[in-house]
Amino acid sequence: MSIPSPIHGAVALTHWGVIRARGDDAASFLHSQLTHDFTGLGLSEARLAGYCSAKGRLLASFVAWKASHDDILLACHASVLPAALKRLSMFVLRAKCKLSDASAEVPLFGQVSSSEPIDVWGKTDAEGGAIVRLPDAAGAARLLVAAPQEPQADSLSLDTWRWLEVQSGVPVIEAATVEQFVPQMLNFELVGGVSFQKGCYPGQEIVARAQYRGTVKRRMFLFDISGEAKAGQEVFHSADPGQPAGLIANAAPSPDGATTSALAEVKLAALEGGSLHLGAADGPLLMRRPLPYAVPIDAEQAV
Structure with a gap:
């Protein structure tokens, strides 16, 4: 197999979607439901987290970051989003947290770059959104861009991005x-x-x-x-x-x-x-x- 070197470009991640958790209790609620620490999540970092059933089996996996102190975004595979959102919503109860499908308002793009603007699992603000540095794959720096407009870059096919997802060794629940x-x-x-x-x-x-x-x-x-x-x-x-x-x-x-x-x-x-x-x-x-x-x-x- 020949690997293109270097791989550059950006692509709309149509196979992903976004859940928004907003409210004073958003972090504490997610902390009680997911496999990672959300009460300590800062504005300049992101989290990889899983959502498990009572039997410890993964129902979804998320890349999560704070848009603001009371607004957390969770990116996941689009095929699991409706069920994960419905199940999470069942347990909000009296917590001050509103969950919603934000896929339409928070478009996601994958970008591959030769530069490394932030550390892996770091997050920085972008115009109208955020950039999260994902683990590298095949020698390429991968960025998850949540912004209204596609990053300016050479075209990248979705299949190539999905191949890089696999090469990174970071699984995605479908x-x-x-x-x-x-x-x-x-x-x-x-x-x-x-x-x-x-x-x-x-x-x-x-x-x-x-x-x-x-x-x-x-x-x-x-x-x-x-x-x-x-x-x-x-x-x-x-x-x-x-x-x-x-x-x-x-x-x-x-x-x-x-x-x-x-x-x-x-x-x-x-x-x-x-x-x-x-x-x-x-x-x-x-x-x-x-x-x-x-x-x-x-x-x-x-x-």
Whole structure:
């Protein structure tokens, strides 16, 4: 696979949407519902956070930042937004917090730049909006731009941006993967999506137990696949055709169109021998590629 170098440009993120949480209790309410600390969220930083069911399974994942001291924006995959908004709204109760779908008023753009204007997970104000620095991917600095007008840059295809999302190793919950993963199965705590110092939230006991008792038997890895792949497809091991060994979390075609890059959650035991395949034990081969961060699989395999 040939990787264009450098990758530049901007694109409208039509596969994402925005939830607005506004009010005096917006931060404390989100703090009680999501996997990260929102009471300590400053105006110059952003958060990666998950929204879990009572069983600790991810219902949505968010990139969140403050537009002002009582106005927090949460960007997520558009396919999970309606259900996540409805469920969060059920628990507002007497909190001074109003939740709404702000996708139309807060357009999102992805921008790839050779410069690094702010630190990763930093946030700065832009004309009429904000810029959030996302983790790099394939040597490119990625910016999430929430502003009324598209950034001035060369054109960038949405598929290329989605490929960079996959290459970053930061998973995004889509409708096809709702309630499929405990955060650690997607390395969510390794990429800054979980705080273990904050108070309770839905599923917190299960997430904490997985962390401190060493019960994580599945992890997410980066793969290249010949042919098409999509979120929610099952992965099978060559020696065990009868049951799936994992699940595709996110997938996107590579820039040269030769392969599909995918983040797939798999059983750690399935990495010890044989091969992994998409859809069936004789399906397209999954070729493992390095993630931009270390996954502590050796200790977990020994548990």
